[in-house]
Amino acid sequence: MKTHVRALVVGGGAIGVSIAYHLAKAGWKDVMLVERDELTAGSTWHAAGLLPLFNMSYSVSHIHDYSVKFYKTLKDETDLDPGFFVVGNLRMAQTQERMDEYMLYATTAETVGIPYEWLSPAEIKERWPLVRTEDLVGALFHPTDGYINPADVTQAMAKGARQRGVTIERRWQADGFAWTGSEWKVTLTRMAEKGGNLVPTDEQ
Ligand SMILES: Cc1cc2nc3c(=O)[nH]c(=O)nc-3n(C[C@H](O)[C@H](O)[C@H](O)COP(=O)(O)OP(=O)(O)OC[C@H]3O[C@@H](n4cnc5c(N)ncnc54)[C@H](O)[C@@H]3O)c2cc1C
Incomplete structure (x- = not known):
């Protein structure tokens, strides 16, 4: 997994995926999106559309x-x-x-x-x-x-984003942001399913 990117988008709902897509469309070359669960796992799944x-x-x-x-x-x-x-x-x-x-x-x-x-x-x-x-x-x-269809439009934008070079990493949760003076340091934790629940692992 990449450890340095120009833009890190946190959250793979309709908004995050759209941001990643549009950054790539605007010419940004090094964009990564992290989603703690699956794409559309949040409000986007529940929207009427x-x-x-x-x-x-x-x-x-x-x-x-x-x-x-x-x-x-x-x-x-x-x-x-x-x-x-x-x-x-x-x-x-x-x-x-x-x-x-x-x-x-x-x-x-x-x-x-x-x-x-x-x-x-x-x-x-x-x-x-x-x-x-x-x-x-x-x-x-x-x-x-x-x-x-909120889930389908998000998946379509995700495909469009990937086609434009965006990396999408699922099951990674952003846990902290710190400004080092020159860049943001973001701590990510690997998530895993255990007994039907999504839980953090020791992997960071
Ligand atoms: C019942 C209902 C009906 C609705 N109907 C409509 C409608 O008809 N029309 C309309 O325009 N809007 C509607 N909405 C609103 C719409 O669903 C939201 O505005 C939209 O989905 C928000 O998208 P989002 O990407 O900001 O959030 P979300 O879809 O919630 O995405 C956030 C994502 O971030 C992930 N995440 C959270 N924390 C972390 C972390 N620390 N690290 C990594 N990932 C993380 C979550 O797992 C989630 O997938 C409705 C909402 C509900 C609940």
Whole structure:
């Protein structure tokens, strides 16, 4: 296992793997990721995989917009299907106050260039006939939203990262970070499965 790298990413969830992938894509040559268990063993395994483009943050909206476009390219790049379905996202409102909140989302979406539509209760029913619309004021619809399989997209990014030279080491836990004055010294402990549990070994 490598003992010196330019960038060490700790944690093999969607975020860590994406960071490793994008560092390599940006031209970083010496990137290693360590994961104490298996890739996607953390929150990523439990996520529903919704990709909501609506939010009130300009920068986060840009990240979402980029992600939606990026995920569409992953299958061609890695031959792994991240399970991305663009089905649209319908946010319904029962009160005018809720619609006001959606207007805030819409202003952010408009600034970033994310498409959205306003729907009346009748238009909501047209789109989703099973919904009861008597008490609805309207809805905000994002046609380019969708859902993705969180584990599959992480594995696809991991493959893309490996293809770009990233080393991924599983069953290594980062236990400490110390700044030596010129570099970070990171202590890693080898993990092993014992009796169905993941436990640290003496190997460091
Ligand atoms: C029930 C549920 C539903 C969700 N639904 C959605 C959704 O629909 N849409 C959405 O966008 N988000 C959703 N989320 C949030 C989403 O899952 C998280 O934001 C995302 O998975 C975080 O990714 P991560 O890589 O930061 O963390 P994680 O996936 O938790 O990855 C962290 C990794 O680091 C490893 N690790 C921890 N400590 C160490 C160490 N010391 N050394 C080495 N490795 C270590 C862990 O084993 C783990 O694999 C949901 C979350 C939950 C729980």
